[in-house]
Amino acid sequence: MTAPEVRPLPADSVGLLEGLTTTRAIRRYTGDLMPPEVLRDILFAATRAASGSNRQPFRFIVLIDGPRAVAARRLLGERAREIWAGKGQREGYRSDAEPRSAKARMARTMAEYVGGFESVPVVVLTCLVRYREPAPMEGASVYPACQNLLLAARALGYGGVMTGFHRGIEPQLSELLSVPAEAFIAATITLGRPQGGHGPVRRRPLAELVFEDTWGSAPEWALDPPGTAYTAAGPPARPSATAG
Numbered sequence: 001m002t003a004p005e006v007r008p009l010p011a012d013s014v015g016l017l018e019g020l021t022t023t024r025a026i027r028r029y030t031g032d033l034m035p036p037e038v039l040r041d042i043l044f045a046a047t048r049a050a051s052g053s054n055r056q057p058f059r060f061i062v063l064i065d066g067p068r069a070v071a072a073r074r075l076l077g078e079r080a081r082e083i084w085a086g087k088g089q090r091e092g093y094r095s096d097a098e099p100r101s102a103k104a105r106m107a108r109t110m111a112e113y114v115g116g117f118e119s120v121p122v123v124v125l126t127c128l129v130r131y132r133e134p135a136p137m138e139g140a141s142v143y144p145a146c147q148n149l150l151l152a153a154r155a156l157g158y159g160g161v162m163t164g165f166h167r168g169i170e171p172q173l174s175e176l177l178s179v180p181a182e183a184f185i186a187a188t189i190t191l192g193r194p195q196g197g198h199g200p201v202r203r204r205p206l207a208e209l210v211f212e213d214t215w216g217s218a219p220e221w222a223l224d225p226p227g228t229a230y231t232a233a234g235p236p237a238r239p240s241a242t243a244g
């Protein structure tokens with residue numbers, strides 16, 4: 001019997017820095033399925049992430065359409081709607097407020113996202129296998145893998161978002177999916193083909209986030225590249241930051 005031919009990783013057309021600065025939370029997907037070979041590529045990239053002592057304590061449970069996947073997705077969908085209802089209320093996300101405001105847009109996106117959670121193309125639960133008592137840095141051995149996963153999706157024309165929708169239902173999910181006692185679910189990630197483009201992420205200006213020598217002291221070189229987009233939380237783009 002000959003071994004099946006295994007495909008190499010495909011070439012991608014997004015440069016690393018471009019990918020890093022344009023990987024946004026994608027919550028709206030087309031109905032396209034994700035072929036197994038694409039999942040292979042994305043999960044391969046995810047599992048290449050760094051972890052403490054290279055222990056590789058991350059594990060990924062991919063939920064597509066098997067009976068347990070469907071049941072888990074239903075639990076997650078119900079929880080997502082509950083969590084969003086609470087947060088939306090607490091933080092004033094109302095789709096009928098000022099319709100073009102960032103909050104109203106987010107409210108509409110989130111309502112659609114959590115409302116159709118069960119039909120997102122793929123859900124990935126990222127887990128961490130504990131080898132010692134919970135420690136402050138343990139997440140550092142699982143979240144780089146989550147980011148690799150999202151970056152690889154971006155590289156291949158897909159997109160996703162990391163969520164905490166498993167919070168509060170870990171026992172039910174663990175039982176349903178046979179997650180062993182020494183492992184915990186660290187993230188719920190949805191993936192699919194984005195409806196619409198990626199575009200640059202919006203963040204605070206570099207100088208608000210990077211210090212030299214002492215806290216609060218921005219280095220002279222902390223100048224955002226031309227065209228940087230800012231969050232509403234940050235100041236509007238300064239002419240010096242966008243010129244050229």
Ligand SMILES: Cc1cc2nc3c(=O)[nH]c(=O)nc-3n(C[C@H](O)[C@H](O)[C@H](O)COP(=O)(O)O)c2cc1C
Pocket residue numbers: 023024025026027161162163164165201202
């Ligand atoms: C630790 C973490 C938890 C997150 N939890 C959620 C979540 O529960 N639900 C959700 O829709 N997005 C979640 N996100 C996505 C963020 O809201 C999103 O990345 C952020 O608002 C920036 O948006 P952008 O990536 O589109 O620029 C989470 C992201 C991180 C890193």
